[in-house]
Amino acid sequence: MEASNQTKHQHNPTKPIRCIVKLGGAAITCKNELEQINGQNLEVVCSQLRQSMIPSGKVVGMDWSKRPGISDVSCNVHEFEDQLSVDSHKFVVVHGAGSFGHFQASKSGVHKGGLDQPLVKAGFVATRISVTTLNLEIVRALAREGIPSVGMSPFSCGWSTSGRNIASTDLSVVDNAIKSGFVPVLHGDAVHDNLQGCTILSGDVIIRQLAADLKPEYVVFLVSFIDETDVSGVYDRPPTELNAVLLREIAVAEDGSWSVMKPALQDINKQVDFTVAAHDTTGGMEAKISEAAMIAKLGIDVCIVQAATSHSLRALRGELRGNIPDDWLGTVIRFLK
Amino acid sequence: MEASNQTKHQHNPTKPIRCIVKLGGAAITCKNELEQINGQNLEVVCSQLRQSMIPSGKVVGMDWSKRPGISDVSCNVHEFEDQLSVDSHKFVVVHGAGSFGHFQASKSGVHKGGLDQPLVKAGFVATRISVTTLNLEIVRALAREGIPSVGMSPFSCGWSTSGRNIASTDLSVVDNAIKSGFVPVLHGDAVHDNLQGCTILSGDVIIRQLAADLKPEYVVFLVSFIDETDVSGVYDRPPTELNAVLLREIAVAEDGSWSVMKPALQDINKQVDFTVAAHDTTGGMEAKISEAAMIAKLGIDVCIVQAATSHSLRALRGELRGNIPDDWLGTVIRFLK
Structure with missing residues (x-):
């Protein structure tokens, strides 16, 4: 972990980022029901994102996973033949946790640090499992709308804090993804903190950091x-x-x-x-x-x-x-x- | 992306890594059934990993997610009170894809590159959704056994290739996780390739890179x-x-x-x-x-x-x-x- 604020990558855009969107946790999950996605809202949100990024053209889904109750996956490669390469999205999505992660984080006090305590360490693991579950579902929902979404956990991307303020953010990974025409999907996450061991990095703080660097x-x-x-x-x-x-x-x-x-x-x-x-x-x-x-x-x-x-x-x-x-x-x- | 081989972090261990484990895709998934985990095998594998890392003590689960059919989550904070901080695991887990990801990758030719082709880009997204789904399930299974597992996608960690050989691997994120007492769980993934746009980085290649750097x-x-x-x-x-x-x-x-x-x-x-x-x-x-x-x-x-x-x-x-x-x-x- 780094002792001082280090943004390893200075963004030098060839084409400006258009928009950074925060999907509020309360907007995409059922706030009063633990770990429950608000599927109806999420579907509309993803559809609106598609309409904003890809104004015309049919929806060609990019989630080729097996669906519950269906033994085969749906992927028709011919659907892609008449597709133009859409490289102009230049959107970044960040989502909150809503009814995911909060229970695990507050039960263990991850935001207060103390990774040497077994309860905090377990809470860190449990929180990450919960928020990455939500992240995967959002990436899926976006992909079903034909948005080339790629999940990126701040923890895995090497983001860390110092006294709960952002200390290290390697934006080169996010930047490379955008340059390749993907839509990075980040989220509030449990991360290392070089003073207190660990903390929760909120989606709102991530947005500010991304905005400052990517200048949408x-x-x-x-x-x-x-x-x-x-x-x-x-x-x-x-x-x-x-x-x-x-x-x-x-x-x-x-x-x-x-x-x-x-x-x-x-x-x-x-x-x-x-x-x-x-x-x-x-x-x-x-x-x-x-x-x-x-x-x-x-x-x-x-x-x-x-x-x-x-x-x-x-x-x-x-x-x-x-x-x-x-x-x-x-x-x-x-x-x- | 980098033009030459760059390992940003030279590992300087205070305590040596004990073991890097490859969970073969065929060992943890049902190879002939698309996106189906071999739950029985995975459970035994995770239990053996726990016995190897944490020789004694009761199992205190770290997956506090809601389970299907159960409205509440199970987390008894008192269970952690008599737990000693176990910091000596020093294991890294890497898993293959088995019946996850292969369909999506081969259908679209992600390994051959060409991200400017809509089919390849969609396949990249679909492959990542599939392999990260498996990764999350493995992290969950390990956490249920009381192993402080943290999922780390090579793509999100910034790993990339050049002509399908590893070009850039930032091991500082993996290293920090180990130092904090976590067990990183990596996997074969779709990644950027600075010559052909993208490719598949296999779990076996990841193992070799980790072994060379972490010296288990x-x-x-x-x-x-x-x-x-x-x-x-x-x-x-x-x-x-x-x-x-x-x-x-x-x-x-x-x-x-x-x-x-x-x-x-x-x-x-x-x-x-x-x-x-x-x-x-x-x-x-x-x-x-x-x-x-x-x-x-x-x-x-x-x-x-x-x-x-x-x-x-x-x-x-x-x-x-x-x-x-x-x-x-x-x-x-x-x-x-």
């Missing part, structure tokens, strides 16, 4: 529910509260301060502290807004939008890079030039 | 069947033939020549060419013997033994490092000093 055109956070409440983005108060207002555009300044650009309502305190706006008891939305603001400060537009809606499709397609349409629901966070 | 005390290949025939090791002719003789000890000399030390039979040509002894039409055993000889030349004892037998347990425990007991069935390949 835009970043999309696909969210779903907060405290059982359906959300469309970031609000001025807990969305469960009456009269909660969806913040449609937030501008982040060079000094880190930010202001609400839309809606231009008199009763919104434009300098609301993030901690006030951050209404998720699990820390999910707070972390998300904070990470989003840091990404926006790099000059990269960030959308926070409800997964599997017409709004998320528009965000994934990059339709919100100019003016925000009145009929679009979500939050755009931008750098104020 | 011994290497064990767990095999099973060849051409439907139950095998115990390497024979002087196809094991299906009448009077095939099990070669119990082979010595490899500095110049690469080798001779049969046991049994001391008159009718065995001690200089039999490997290609004569290599009787597997799929190339499996031929590649294995050739890789085994190269490992032995490094001064590392290699055992080829039938998986899930009393003989494999003795091999895994390192009992064959001195004289080979008369009642042991298998093949030991040693460097002739």
Whole structure:
């Protein structure tokens, strides 16, 4: 492990990365049911990703595994004959854990470190089994939509932390995969920490690191529910509260301060502290807004939008890079030039 | 990708690696049934690995996933209270693909390269999905036995080839995992090739690279069947033939020549060419013997033994490092000093 921050690879793109997408854990799993994928949502999310990456053409599946109850695999090589090589996806997918991994991590305290304790070591192993199970299912779902997805565990890629902050990230592996036309699929993972032995590296922190290095055109956070409440983005108060207002555009300044650009309502305190706006008891939305603001400060537009809606499709397609349409629901966070 | 052979990390062990184990694909999967694990064999193999790594103590499972048909997960944190930290495993596991991955790879020709062809790219994705599915199941099976296993895909670890020979292997990730007391579980994988775009990196080639760098005390290949025939090791002719003789000890000399030390039979040509002894039409055993000889030349004892037998347990425990007991069935390949 490295003592200091080392990004072994400086990205020198021949063609810019288009988009980094975060699939929120709550959007793709059933949060209240242990290790249960929300298959319906995941299917829509993957379909929208395909429509955003590969605008035309038929779907030619890339998961040739045996399906339950079917003895043979389905793969018709002739389907590929009239396919053009699609090399312009340039998307990276990062997903959260949702109802995978959290139980194992919290039960053992992996985030607090202490790999010399048998319980923590076992929890590290159990957490990785759970999150890599989810990763494999997401890679499969993307591949079924014809997206050339490749699973990449941060732990296996050699990502590590120092005092829970990213210490070492070798992005050459991710970069090589993108250059070869694949869509890397990363995830929150248990990793080495050179001060406390181990910790949990969250999907949101991974997104920020990737954004800083790969400089995508835009970043999309696909969210779903907060405290059982359906959300469309970031609000001025807990969305469960009456009269909660969806913040449609937030501008982040060079000094880190930010202001609400839309809606231009008199009763919104434009300098609301993030901690006030951050209404998720699990820390999910707070972390998300904070990470989003840091990404926006790099000059990269960030959308926070409800997964599997017409709004998320528009965000994934990059339709919100100019003016925000009145009929679009979500939050755009931008750098104020 | 790198143009020349680059091993980014020179291993400098504080404590030597004890053993690298190859779980042969045919030993842990049902070779004639697509993507079907041989659960019974895998369970015995994992149990023997536990007995070899952790000689005493009760089994405390590390796979806390939800099991089919059971709504809750089983994890009793109190079980870990009286556990001592077991840090002396120093094993690395590499497994083959068996009935996973081969279909997808051969259907698309991933080993021949050409990632710009849609079929090859899809095959690359499909192959990785299949082999990582198997890897996850093996990691789970090891974890259930209380072995702190962590899955590591060569592709994600940044391994790549050049003209199908290993070009770049970053062993620091594997090394860090071992130092933290984990048992890395690698596998044959689809990887980048800087000449032909992509190829298949076999488990046997991975073993040789790991052996050269990690310098284990011994290497064990767990095999099973060849051409439907139950095998115990390497024979002087196809094991299906009448009077095939099990070669119990082979010595490899500095110049690469080798001779049969046991049994001391008159009718065995001690200089039999490997290609004569290599009787597997799929190339499996031929590649294995050739890789085994190269490992032995490094001064590392290699055992080829039938998986899930009393003989494999003795091999895994390192009992064959001195004289080979008369009642042991298998093949030991040693460097002739």
